[in-house]
Amino acid sequence: MISFKNVSCTFEDGAGIENATFNIEPGEFVCIIGPTGAGKTTFLKLIYMDIFPEEGTVGVDKYRSDKIKKRSIPMLRRRVGMVFQDFELLRDRSVFDNIAIPLHVQGVGMKMVKDEVENVLDRLGISDRRDHLPSQLSGGEQQIVSLARALVKDPLIILADEPTGNLDPAASLKVIELLEEINRDGTAILMATHNFSLVKDRGYRFMQIVDGEVQT
Amino acid sequence: MISFKNVSCTFEDGAGIENATFNIEPGEFVCIIGPTGAGKTTFLKLIYMDIFPEEGTVGVDKYRSDKIKKRSIPMLRRRVGMVFQDFELLRDRSVFDNIAIPLHVQGVGMKMVKDEVENVLDRLGISDRRDHLPSQLSGGEQQIVSLARALVKDPLIILADEPTGNLDPAASLKVIELLEEINRDGTAILMATHNFSLVKDRGYRFMQIVDGEVQT
Amino acid sequence: MIDRFLYLVSEGIRSLWRTKTTALATISAIGIAASFVVFSAVVGENISGIIQIARGQYEFQVFFSEDVDNIRAAELVDQIDAIEGIKSASLITKEEAADIFQREFGENIFDLLEENPLPPGSVLKLQQPKDKRIDVNPIIKQIELVEGVDEVRYQGRLISFIERYYEGFFAAVTALAAAILFGTVILISNTIRLSIYARRDLIRILKLVGATDRFVRFPFMIEGILEGFFGSLVAAAVSYGFVEGSNYFLSLFTQYRLVWQFQIVALLVGVIVFFSFVGSMRAVRKFL
Amino acid sequence: MIDRFLYLVSEGIRSLWRTKTTALATISAIGIAASFVVFSAVVGENISGIIQIARGQYEFQVFFSEDVDNIRAAELVDQIDAIEGIKSASLITKEEAADIFQREFGENIFDLLEENPLPPGSVLKLQQPKDKRIDVNPIIKQIELVEGVDEVRYQGRLISFIERYYEGFFAAVTALAAAILFGTVILISNTIRLSIYARRDLIRILKLVGATDRFVRFPFMIEGILEGFFGSLVAAAVSYGFVEGSNYFLSLFTQYRLVWQFQIVALLVGVIVFFSFVGSMRAVRKFL
Ligand SMILES: Nc1ncnc2c1ncn2[C@@H]1O[C@H](COP(=O)(O)OP(=O)(O)OP(=O)(O)O)[C@@H](O)[C@H]1O
Ligand SMILES: Nc1ncnc2c1ncn2[C@@H]1O[C@H](COP(=O)(O)OP(=O)(O)OP(=O)(O)O)[C@@H](O)[C@H]1O
Ligand SMILES: [Mg+2]
Numbered sequence A, B: 001m002i003s004f005k006n007v008s009c010t011f012e013d014g015a016g017i018e019n020a021t022f023n024i025e026p027g028e029f030v031c032i033i034g035p036t037g038a039g040k041t042t043f044l045k046l047i048y049m050d051i052f053p054e055e056g057t058v059g060v061d062k063y064r065s066d067k068i069k070k071r072s073i074p075m076l077r078r079r080v081g082m083v084f085q086d087f088e089l090l091r092d093r094s095v096f097d098n099i100a101i102p103l104h105v106q107g108v109g110m111k112m113v114k115d116e117v118e119n120v121l122d123r124l125g126i127s128d129r130r131d132h133l134p135s136q137l138s139g140g141e142q143q144i145v146s147l148a149r150a151l152v153k154d155p156l157i158i159l160a161d162e163p164t165g166n167l168d169p170a171a172s173l174k175v176i177e178l179l180e181e182i183n184r185d186g187t188a189i190l191m192a193t194h195n196f197s198l199v200k201d202r203g204y205r206f207m208q209i210v211d212g213e214v215q216t
Numbered sequence C, D: 001m002i003d004r005f006l007y008l009v010s011e012g013i014r015s016l017w018r019t020k021t022t023a024l025a026t027i028s029a030i031g032i033a034a035s036f037v038v039f040s041a042v043v044g045e046n047i048s049g050i051i052q053i054a055r056g057q058y059e060f061q062v063f064f065s066e067d068v069d070n071i072r073a074a075e076l077v078d079q080i081d082a083i084e085g086i087k088s089a090s091l092i093t094k095e096e097a098a099d100i101f102q103r104e105f106g107e108n109i110f111d112l113l114e115e116n117p118l119p120p121g122s123v124l125k126l127q128q129p130k131d132k133r134i135d136v137n138p139i140i141k142q143i144e145l146v147e148g149v150d151e152v153r154y155q156g157r158l159i160s161f162i163e164r165y166y167e168g169f170f171a172a173v174t175a176l177a178a179a180i181l182f183g184t185v186i187l188i189s190n191t192i193r194l195s196i197y198a199r200r201d202l203i204r205i206l207k208l209v210g211a212t213d214r215f216v217r218f219p220f221m222i223e224g225i226l227e228g229f230f231g232s233l234v235a236a237a238v239s240y241g242f243v244e245g246s247n248y249f250l251s252l253f254t255q256y257r258l259v260w261q262f263q264i265v266a267l268l269v270g271v272i273v274f275f276s277f278v279g280s281m282r283a284v285r286k287f288l
């Protein structure tokens, strides 16, 4: 499903990922851990092909970083649900509209969009915030909206970058449990976090980034 | 130093703060805890007068929310160091320039600006990132820059909204210890967090927001 | 498919509403810029109209030889009428010539002399080609070749003055209008670029969640077209108001009225809408 | 204090550089809009110049009574010369009148009559006030009141045509130039508003960290002034190029040359810079 072959992607000052090789199978639940600035976000960007490796190739589903055409990147991203560390919500659109975007992008019918979005709003318990703008949400609520937007398109993989950073322990646990539930339905989960205590005894596969090296 | 008298500030759907009354003395170290959406950020916004209470008055230093002139708000904010939950860094300016802004605002001389900023960069261990743009930083690094910008102006009070949300435990601890050190020099600290385990046994004064009520 | 199309169209319209301030600024900028184009078209149209009227005042007098009588003169007038470049020629009989002499010199020719020494003649109007100057000399030459024509007289200095400038003026007006149109096109695409620049975040986020370039572009396209349309409507309305206002004002001085040609304005609206569309496409591409 | 000032000035300049794309778009938009103003000034100047030349071609002939001899005629010419509105009057003696008759009618008056029945006369030039039409009738009336004047003749239709439109034309050009200037001012402040709108975050964050309104405004002010200045320089250069180009082109047709007046352009640069400044101040205020 996801395969890294000798992938290097570094920045001038030595930060980044070096020579990473591994596979992630469909339906796996993987935690990426590492301190601040270790390269977790960089790692996820490589997967949704926001950046490309200097060396080696990244394969995701049927797409390969060295062969993919610019035109195909949107197709790849439609199969991947992303929870961004900084949320990346559209400021001038309501919660509902933000969550609906990935569905509109895929050309889903109006009625179905409404059903699916309301479904996910319910599931995450933010139905009462549906008409708020992002600026009218608390940090944690924004994070949950970002998660909702990733879930709504029923992706093959979910890439979650620090999805509990702005949540209290109880809410964090709920998010984790939700991700596990989704994982049980066959969706692979790749979660970057430094909240090791939250994830440690839950039987996930761990990958650690230490000095640019990805240890699996 | 900070005094809330019967302060209410609520939003249509009942979220917000109701009838809060308390004082914070100079040099105190206060932790505001509460779940997602409890109103911690709202609470801090009241202090730096980004929003005003519907009822009651907020007093900070010599300023009072019911009497302050629009002209005086900048003066208040210069005495308060803010670490925003979403960082609020200027995207098109380097780390150095971002941190320097509060000093320029106060009309500090060029040379002194350079010294002070380098000093705080050193102290927070991000000297090697000084010429990066925010987009070239990891989430945790951005958070530290935001903290650096609050520290550099040598404020009376520091308002830190979830200052460790994007940091790993080691870095979080370092930030906490730094804040304690600053606190020992007489600066009051007001920190909102849901990482209760990080702050629980450190002898801070706690304030908890439960259903809009501020319990001290 | 149809759902996506409807969504994108409604996105385009809603985005106009969402960014009211910017949209209004853009529309009024386009409106003003387009007004300049419409103005230049109206002014050009009207100045050339005025010049045509001025040319309509040209007077050519042909004097026939002394031995030409009124009957022969009528034949000569027909011959002259057939010359290319002449719109009409009318006969001045010997008697009419005498009347003119009296009017011009204040003396009755019959008081001075027994017989009428004045020859018959003709008064001409020239054709007025809109796009080129009237070259008087060849026409004069041809008239002078007609047997029985003695002399051709006309307001040489004034005509040659107007005609000398006519072609240059026409070229200058055309160049100016082209320059203004070109400038406006750049202006419009600049304005749209600025308004899109303010939303580069939107484009980035849409792309992050899997939008194709087409999907990102489409609402901006709709928006650009609508802005261009409303902007040029503003321009049409403003120029109409200006023309009507000027006409009211002109009525204090003269009978001349400015013309506001619907066809030209409609054409310009089309051009502006087209370039708004192109401008927004090009601006979006920068951020894709 | 001086440090803060230097910082703010350098911020203004650096922000131009930081937002190169927007700044360039803004400058070229201002440049184009300002070009329209400069063009309209140049065109207005030159059209009124051409009309003045046309008016310079007006010819007035005064015929004296038959009993006026050349000596008396010279006195009358002096009297006429003194009339208000007349620039110069020159004498046509009886002999010169005969020459003119011969030129006009192709006959020697002495062949027809023994004596010269033609009276002496005068040819006049009128003063040409730039800002108002020449009202011919009162002048004619005054000349006719001079004892010994028999008749005044002039190209009545053409003069009255030009003069009828002159004031209206002048008013229209003034109104149009004012409208264009007004439009440009709005356009410029709109453009600047769009470019500031793209940076509303910057303003918000500056205010959050304790910047006063003055502090926020100052760099935008510098930026607006610089953009206005560069934009109007573009306009000055473009219009200069256009005038020179047109002159090369005109040289193919005529001796007339367009004029590019440094003073007017400099004044317009000042006006544009001023309004860019005002525009950016107003735009920033919206986000303060
Ligand atoms: N465009 C860039 N140019 C230069 N350096 C960069 C760039 N992007 C990231 N970096 C550097 O790469 C390192 C890894 O960044 P990354 O965002 O992947 O860290 P992270 O593991 O996600 O950290 P965090 O937990 O703080 O989010 C950081 O030190 C950052 O400064
Ligand atoms: N402008 C607004 N309009 C309406 N509701 C608002 C507005 N701003 C905040 N809220 C609501 O007020 C509540 C408190 O928000 P606040 O940001 O203070 O929470 P918080 O304690 O900081 O939460 P977190 O830990 O998630 O950051 C939230 O439920 C939010 O939806
Ligand atoms: Mg990260």
Ligand SMILES: [Mg+2]
Residues within 6 Å of the ligand: A138, A139, A140, B040, B041, B042, B085, B161
């Ligand atoms: Mg908060």
